[in-house]
Amino acid sequence: MVVIVVESVKPRIRGHLRRFLVEVTAGVYVGELSARVRERLWRRVVKDLGSGKAAMVWVRAGEQGFQIALVGNEAKDVVDFDGIQLTRNLSLSE
Secondary structure, three states: OEEEEEEOOOHHHHHHHHHHOEEEEOOEEEEOOOHHHHHHHHHHHHHOOOOOEEEEEEEOOOOOOEEEEEEOOOOEEEEEEOOEEEEEEOOOOO
């Protein structure tokens, strides 16, 4: 299972995501992808992002059972804490 959330992105990114995933609500795409397709789709989102934001969460073996990727979000980043991924609010950490 893969979930991609986009905000303020170009229409072509949304169109490309619709080829592989189902848009369940505005900007939230869900579906089942192979690792190869998932990585190529994410690279395309990152490449064409512009000033928008995107987040991807997918199933992964491990304690949490998922992996997180963020791009274009200056307020948050992903931190690995002993094998557990957490999101850090950068505006509060200064």
